[in-house]
Each structure stands twice: as C-alpha cells, then as structure tokens.
Amino acid sequence: MNLVKHVLLWGVLSTAILLGFSCQDSKRVDFSTQIKPILNNKCITCHGGVKKNGGFSLLFEEEAFAKTESGQPAIIRGNASGSELIKRLHEDDPELRMPYEKPKLSNEEIDLLTRWIDQGAEWGEHWAYSLPAEVDVPSIANEASFVPESSPSFLKNDIDRFIWARLESEALEPNPQAEKNIIARRLALDITGLPPSQELLQDFENERFTYETLVDTLLAQKTYGEKWATWWLDLARYADSKGYEKDMGRSIWKYRDWVIDALNTDLAYDQFTIEQLAGDLLPEPSADQLIATAFHRNTMNNDEGGTDDEEYRIATVIDRTNTTFEVWQSTTIGCVQCHGHPYDPFKHEDYYRLMAFFNNTRDEDTPSESPVLKLYANEQQKTVDQVLDWVGQYGNEEQHKIYKDFLQFTEPVYKSHFFKEFQNSVYDDHASVVFWDDGNLIIEDAYTNNSSYVYLNYRSHYNGTKVTIREKDANGPVLAQFTINKASENTTAQFALKNIDRKTDIYIETQNDAVAPEVNILNLYWVGFIQDMPGMERSGWSKINSAFIKALNTTAETVPILAENPEYMRRTTQLFDRGSWLTQTDTVQPGTPETLNAWNPDWPENRLGLSKWIVDKRNPLTARTLVNRVWHQIFGRGLVATIEDIGSQSEPPSHPALLDWLALRFMNEHQWSVKNLIKEIVSSGTYRQRSEGTPEAYQIDPENELYARGPRIRLGAEQIRDQALAVSGLLSTKMYGPGVMPPQPDGVWKTVYNSAQWIESKGEDRYRRGIYTYLKRTSPYPSFLTFDAGSREVCTIRRTITNTPLQALVTLNDPVYIEASYQLAKNNYILNNIDLSITKSYEKATLKKITPTRLKVLKELYRNSLLEFSKNNEAPKVFLSFEKQPTPELGALTLVANAIMNLDEFLTKA
C-alpha cells in the first residue's frame, strides 16, 4: 500500500518523494519498512499462510529461505542475481513472471528487493510486533522563534512537534487555532458527547478560566463516562438481548453501568482490562469485578429450538477469542481458526492455544445464561453474609469461596442438557429434562464432592414424586431417595446423599403412580454437589443451613458473568481441523503467540495470566491499539488508519514515532490513565486548530492525515439525538438502570417466537441519553441504525460514517426531532421579535453567531411557513399536537428550528 500510494501521489508531491527514493539508493534497505510491505502486498496472497504456491512462503523467515518445490531456495542471501525470486520478477514469459497474472513490480520495488538480497536478506520483525523502548520528540530548530506563520500559537505540547515535523516535510502549515466557541463545542462533544452548558461556555469565553480548566471540568463530568462508554460498548458488543433467532431479552445493563463508572473513575486501563477479562479470577473478587467479566458474556446465546448448545458454546468461545484480539491487539486472529494467518505471523495452533484460555468457563449456551451473578437486596445480603460468616469461621478459604460462589451464582452444577440415556424422560430442548412416571436418566461422569447433600433445581405440577438417585445405573447402590412436591416456580432443594468421593455416573429415576404415564411430573433443570458446609456438628448449623437454602431460592437482579470451571469439570482444548468443531485433533495447552511478548512463568495459565500478558508493558500492540483508537475517536482517523488492524496488512502509521511515543507515554507517564491520554490529545495545538479547509487543502490531504486542519466529523447516532434533546432542554440527566424505550414507529419489533413488546417509556425515560436506549439485536432502535450504529451482535471497532437520504428523513420527520425542534423554538421565542427568536434558536443550537445570510434564509422559511400555517388553521394543531395552543408563529418557528437541527454544522463536530 505504502509504495503504491507514493507512486499515486507523485503528481502532487513528486519532488519530495522522488528525493526520498533517490537518497536511499546507497543506504541499507530496511526489511520492516521497505521489504515487508512489498512482500505483503504483492506476493503473500499466493506465497503465504494459506497458499504456498511452488512450496514457497514469505510469511515466516524459516519458510522464506527454505527449499521450495524446485529443490532450491528462492532467496539466496547475498546473491540477488542467483535468487529465483529476483529472476522471476524480470521474466518475460507471462507464465513464469511474478507476480503471476498481475502487473509487474515497479523498478523501485525490484531494485529494493535486489539490494536487500545482495545486502544479505536480513529478515526483520514487522514494526507492529516490536515496540521501541523510547522515542525522541522531534526537536524544532530554534524553538524560541518557532512560529508557524499561519498559526502563531500552534505549539502547545509535544504532540505538535511530531505533527509539525511531518507538516514541515510536506511544506504545509497548520491552521490558526479555533475560536473559543468553536473549540469549546468541539471539546465538549468529544469529551462528554454533549454541547457545553451555557455557563461553562460563557466562563470560558470571558476568560474566567483557562482551556485546561475547561478540559478538566469536562473530564470530571459524569457525562464523560456516558460518551466514552458508547465507544467501548461497541467493542464489547453490549446489547439488551441475546441475539439469534429468539433474541430474548438479557439483563446485563449492570455491565453497561460498570463501564460508565470505570471510565468516570478513570480506572487504569490495565486494571480495566484485567477486570473485564478475568475479574472472577482475582483474589476475592468484588461484585464490581465480577460484573466487569460480563464483557465476555455479551456474546450471543442461541435459544432457537433444535440448536446444539455445545456448538453455540464453542461459537461463544471463538467469539471471545476473536474479540479479545480485535479489542486489545488490533489483530484479526479469526483467520487462524482455519489455517495459518494469511499475512500476519500467527500459526494455526496459536489460535487454539489462545482459545484454550477461554474454553473453561461455566456458561454453556443455556437459556438461563447461568452463571448469573445475583445482586441481593440489602436484607437478603444480610442472610448471605450470615452464611458466609459461618463458613469463614468454621471452614477454610477454599470452602468460603465455594459457598460464596454458590450463593452468588449457583455454580458449578450439572445442567440438564448434559443428561443422557433418557427413558420416559426427555430433554425438552433448552430448558429442563421432563420426567414421566418411571422416568430415568444418567448424568455421566459426575463428581459428587463427597457431599452429604445433593441439590436439585426443579419445577413440578404434582405432589408425591419419589426420586431415587443411584450410583452408575438402575442396579447401582442407592445414594439418595426423597419425595418432591408441587412447585410452580423454579426451586432449589437440598436432599441427603450418601457420601462418595469419586467421579461416577449418576442415575436418577422418578416414580409417581398417582399420575398417568407420559405426563410431566417433574422438570429438572440442574443437579449440583458441593462440598459440605463446615461446622455441621456445631449447634446453630441447621439454622444457617436453612438460611443458605433460603438465599438460594431468593430472586434478585442478575447479571451474567464469567466463572471458571473447577478442576473436575475442566475441558481440554483441541485443534479444529480447518476450523470445524466437529473434527477435533491434537490437544493444546493455553498459550500466547510467539511473535508477541514473552510469557512470564509467574502468571497463572488462565484468563488472568492472559490479561496480564495483554497489559504487560512489553506487549507491542495493547497500548498502541488503545491510543490509536482514542485518537480515532477524536480526529476521525487513526494514526494507523486501519484501526481494526495493526499488523502486516495495515496501513503504515501516518506518524509512526507519535504513535509509539503516545503508547509509551500512556503506559509510563500516564500510568494507563485514559483521561490523561485524552487530555493530552485535546490539549495539543493540533487538536485546537480551525477545521476550515480549502478545495486545495482537500485535494492535497482529503483525509486530513497530516493534520493541517482541525477535525471535522459527523456526530455519532446517539450524539445526534442527545444533542437535539440537550439544546431543546428535553434531555434527562438520569443515569444507569435498565434500557429505556423512547418512542419508535409501531411495528418495528417483530421477532419469531418472541412476544416481547416495545413498551414506550414514560416521563423522563423518553428523553434519556442514547446509551440507555434498549438495544434488541435483531431490531435495534431504527434511527440509530440509520446513523450507522450497529446491532452489536459482534464486536464493532469502527462505525463507518455514511451520508444518506434516510438520515435526512430521520432528523426531518422523526417525532423525536419535531418535539425537540418545538421545544427549542418555544424556549427561544421572543414575542413580536422574529429575528431575535430565530437568532436565539440558532445560537443555542450551534453556539455560533448567526450570519446575515443564515438569518435571511431562515426568516424566509419562517415567512413561508407562517403563510401556510395561517392559511390552514388545522395545520399547526396537528403539527404541534403536544401543544395546547399552537399558534401559526410557533408552528413556523418550530419548522425553522427543525431546519437548524438539520444543518450540516449541527450534525457535525467542527
């Protein structure tokens, strides 16, 4: 890409680039920046991870210099003219010339490859896979007098030195710094997702405080967490439903609230990472740390009839593996599921070794979504604490953890979809096993933990069902025998069990002679065996035991979380042949790719270790990924433009040294503080430039990758609605809680086998920020979808910004915008002064002084509207149905306000 682009730009920047090439003639060729891009773009599709045509691959060093099918290596170090690779580039015969059936390489490219081989063909690492220890900030000669002509105050911090160095080499100058009202709006939208309050803007404009104070004030607002959580929730694929066919609701909003709080408290990014990937594996995890693990419970859950839970459990594990790498490493590891990575240096086994980290959690694609963390109400928590205090007093730490886990999320248990060999019983697809009279089944290879009790979760329509549990089979010794009575709700009960301490098949049979054959007498959801509660011999135990059973049967708010399998339930992970879970081959152990940072033997070989590996300062991708994406949020373009991918197929960074400098600084100086990183970026002179351009400027740099002007980007889906509600005074500041359902057109929700309804929220819940809008994956809030928000079924790294007529229809016709326009008009209505009414509405919405042309145009719209509304008395009434006495004037002003809300400048952060 790099070279091709240069060639393309020759027309514009010919001299600079040409000089660049010719200077390098005698210099040593650099593999990473000069050779690897050619190999990746021109050769590796046929000679790489998937295809190795002619037995030749350029993906790994050992392959590149190995013998090919011809018996000879294609590259002979130090001997370009003797190397088949070079010969083939010069061939005239189209059958032999490489790249096959593609344009010949350029003379420069051939020259580079030739010199590289002659110089010894030194293989190097791609830049993405090593992070330098430090980066020098470019010095500006004679800094005291450094004054870019156009922008006397450009240099605000070190970021600007990197930007300036590149601008200077391209003979460009930055724009002047933006006016105060403009930069305040840009800043507030970037930090809080909302325009600044009138007071804040005035104080800043009147120089009552500095830009830095403005930044700090905005970063301290709770709205900061809401804005940036929207970004993170795209990555986390957060939604309020489970996805797939049935797409039933899922209560996981506690995770959304956790993200908002974590951002607002500026939880360090390394800790933020560890808690989400492995909060459950931390010592004595807090409820918050468990909630954080819901990050990976945002995967979809398939409740469709007839689907195999194991297949979708595996799909979930694959999604977690892929998402982890997409979110933290800018790497599409998913390719490696089926074969070696086509371009990046990851091997087939690498994928399954990574997957092994995620393959040992308790969740199994069941409709209950177990494990779900129960958030007991205060009174209930007291009971729970009582039980745990007892266990703590008479037992050891391990027992305390077992009881705490069981009370918090009722795992580990054997769920009904694992039961086998049904007789007069049937797994009723996705929920429970149904028993008839004389029904029986087997739980294979269960571990009873030497428990004196067995726990059952069930429902039953009848009294007097006799249940017998035996070891092994129908003839095995009886372990338990008890009677189950009617229970209309799911009930967890404890029954005495003969102690055995081994893995064995468990046989369960039911009998109820009072009920006809083939009638459902028992729905069994799960069976559990946990270690006995300590202190059984002490007085008071039975009271505590009752409290324990009571707690297990209390209902509470829940959130799905990760919980690791105990040793006796551990799964092994095997390679999948060509990515198919049905053909599993060699067993693998958890591990990370060799290409990246080394594993520290002190780390546990589980998700906690993996999360530590990710936030290890030697990991070359974690910090770069984060700073690149934060930069992208602010400037609309990453320093590596392909924010999904920092690797051998990614675009080279526009400012490589700045990327590395920011990454190092983020880890070291800022101690992983995202707020500090944002502050540093928005404090730069680069950020504070005006965003005006000229046709010539867009011609030279259409994507603004050189930063000779400030960012100018259309707002995101939620922001557009939030802003409309904010400027009209409708926006509710209420935070947190279950997703809300603001008005949407009738009939949008229609899902098979799901009777859930969109029930319009009442009161202020209609005007909450977009982040709280209920997101059903198969049918997201339509206007957000139109403005490029996704359905969050999978990790979304980038929302591609589009510009479509359907978007215009939303802001012109959606009742939400009519109501907001009306409020904006009404709040700024000055009796008998239309000029001022329009001016005030405009200025409230855009924070800019109105120009004479704009006023003239809007007044004309006002006059036209007034004329129409005056001609037809009914029109303002139906238009403003929510207003008691809609006057033609207010109708006309509402239409003007609606036009304002449709202006490019309103929809855009400039």
Added chain:
Amino acid sequence: MKDNLERLIREKQVREAQAQTRRHFIKSCAQGMGGLALSSIFMGCDPKPSTNTKSTMAFSERDLNPLATLSPPFSPKVKSVIYLHMAGAPSQLEMFDYKPQLHKYHGQDCPQSLLEGKKFAFIKGTPKLMGPQAEFKQEGESGNWVSNFLPHFKSVIDEVAFLKAVHTDQFNHGPAQLFMHTGSARLGRPSIGAWATYGLGSENQNLPGFVVLTSGGNTPDAGKSVWGSGFLPSVYQGVQCRSEGDPVLYIEDPDGITRNLKKSTIDAINQINKEEYAKYADPEILARINQYEMAYRMQIAVPEVMNINNEPENIKQMYGVEPGKESFANNCLLARKLVEDGVRFVQLFDWGWDTHGNIREGSIDLGLRNKCREIDRPIAALILDLKQRGLLEDTLIVWGGEFGRTPMQENRGNKEMAYKGRDHHGDAFTMWMAGGGIKKGAAHGKTDDIGFSGIEGRVSVHDVHATILHLLGFDHEQFTYAFQGRNFRLTDVEGEVIKEILS
C-alpha cells in the same frame, strides 16, 4: 517504460479505489480523474452558482451519492435481482423433487447408514421415512416435475432452471438464513443485496437501491442481519419497506406539513449548507446537500411505488393482491414495480414454511398446501408480468429457502406427532432461478431415490452466490472489500458459477 508502468499502476490503483471507500475515491479524483464537476450539482436548485462552486476541482458522482450507478467489470446478464426466500424452509419433497420410491418406503425405519454421523434439529432415535404428501406431474415442454400444491406454476415452468441438489451445512434457521444471504453462518458479513448495491449502485436515485419486503407475519429468524451491510458502509443495507405504517420509516412528512413547506425547509437547509461549504470546503457538506434533495424526491417516489391501488384490475387479479394487507402477493407485485423503477435488489421474505408437524399450520400436508397456495399464483404472475413488460430478461428471480426437509417424518421427543411433518435438512434441497442469462427449462442436479442426498450436480450456497454475482457482471473471486487486513468476498474462499443453468 517507467512512465508506462506508473500509468498502469495508477490506473490499477484507481480501479481499486473505485471499489474502495468513498474517501479513497476522493483521493484518486483529486488527481484529476473523471467525475462530475461541482457546479453541475447546483444547476437544479440554483441557477446562479456562487463563485466558490466554480472551482475546477472535480468529484466523482459517488462522493456525493454513494448509490450512484457503477458498471460491473464484466458484461452483466441482468440489472436487477428479485430474491424470493421462503423462511422456515419449504419441503422440496412436496413441491419439486419428486421421489416415487419414497412412497414405497413410507413408514419404514430410516436406514441407520443414513443417520450415522448426522445431526438433526429435532429428530431423535430412528425416524420413519415418509412418502411425498403431494401428487406430482411433469409439466411444460421441459417436462420438469411439479406437485399439485402449485397448480399455477406449470404456466411458467419452462422459464425456470431448477437446482435439485443444493446443500448447506447449517440446519438451524437463524444461522442457515445468514449463510444463505451473507455466505457465512456467523454474523458480521454483508448480505448479497448489500454486495450488489455496493458494486452497482442504484438505477433510480429516488428509491433505495436494496429493498426488503416481508410477509407471513414475521421477519426472518436471523433478524435484520440477513439484509445487513456487515462491514460495508451502512448505506448499502437493505431498506425494509412495510405494508403497514410508513412504507419506509420516517418517509411521511409530519402531520400538518405540506410538500411545499418541506421543500422550503430543505431549500433553507441547503442554502445554509452551501454557505458552510464555502467556508469549510468539506466534500461531505456537498454530499449532504445532495442527500437532502434525494430525501425530498424519495418522499414522493417511495409512497408512489409502494402503492398498488392504482394498478389495473387485471394485474391485481393476476397476482391475487389484497391491498392494505401484508401479503406475499402484494410483495410480488411491488417487486415488479420496484425493478421496473430501477431498484437493484428486491428481497422478499415469506415466513411460515417450517413444517415440523407440531401444529396444523406447520403440517406437511395441510399447512404446506396453504403456504403454497399463497405463493403459487403470485410467483407465476410475477414471471409472466415481467415477461410481458420485457423486464424478465433484465431481471434475475431466485427462489428458495435456507435448507430443505428430511425424507423422514419428524418424531420430536421420540414420539409420534400431532401432524405430519419433516425436520430440517441441509443435505439436498431445491432452488430455482429464472430470468436473464438463465437456461429456460433446465434442471440441474439429482438426488438419491429418497431425496436424502444429492448424487449429481450438487451445488453449494457459495455456488449459488457465485452464479448470482456472475449474472450481475462480477467475478465472485475478484469482487472484494478490504476489511481488517483481508480482502473479503461474498463467497469466502469457495464457490463456482453453476454454468449448467446459464443460457
């Protein structure tokens, strides 16, 4: 020599850029390549272009309008596609794939050899084979088979090319529908319609390029992702047009707002946006001006095309439409109107084909017969109507479900069920295509005696996709989109054009 090479590379880059994002395209256009002069877009609304619009800089039409028409790389056989998807999976064994031998085996246990290593959604243990529940006849000059469930179909049977041995590896509705429409059973890929619209744009700038119509009371199991744009820009996703409420969400002006007022509003917005452009020079502002004008025109065009009341009575009868209701017949007539007006891809989903035998509507004899009645006349009408208007040769019609159904009777829970039904089956099922570039009366592929597996001419979902793209003028292996460091295509790493059904 060097110059020549540069030129070639530049040309190649431009070609690639054309298929890339719009931003990339701006870059290549900035080099002076083709496109539409800025001033021309203002001609319509402002007779005296302001000075800044006289800039010599040129943009491509696609910068201003991502749905601008593009020519495919190869000469296309059709301009539009109408894809009829029977959501729930229709039974090939009662419609097109006649298996007289299955009658003989009716009621016998399914041979174990067929069951080994197979997974079914609901069948447990050893199910029994079930003979065809419909009567079959050879019809037309082609002599292809069709059942008595589809009496009208015989009138168009010679227009159609059958694929008798399509197979899929998915046997649950959601994933199988995703696979059928995006080439992947997992979420995140663009649908065929999104690919087509991305590659070709739309012929009619006043209508969405990719329209989705649903009937049968439900949207498909896999949700809106089956017409999603995946990693392509969201402008290429299908736009669901509805029979109740606004035909397209927010297309209707608010109550009390006349067309005149809407025009004044948009004029005001665009005038101010032009002032904004003079200051910022951001081409996105120009695009927005263009989009607002399109929105205004779309508000007229969409309700117009979605209104079937003004169709002549004989046409309404021909399709069997029920104005005001959501019906497959209405949608077929709408599909004709849409392609007639230049819509690129029309996707129909009709829900209710999941004939397990657990309820009456879902029985293979009664329920399926009713569903067939709902589609039979409209489909025949659609083909004939397109033909009589000379549109059939420019249109591809694709018919199918997400998989087929088992030759065995379903025995959910290992019990006899209330009605006759068949379980999900991906090994062999029937699809058909008709229209431009299609060999009339062809029948490709053959299943074994009981219709369990294909024994000749097996084709995969990827093959079907490759064929659709081929007819639209694309080589499915070259039609790619770069995402996350990889060039993605609809057919992933597979797919072969099914030449046997091409004329």
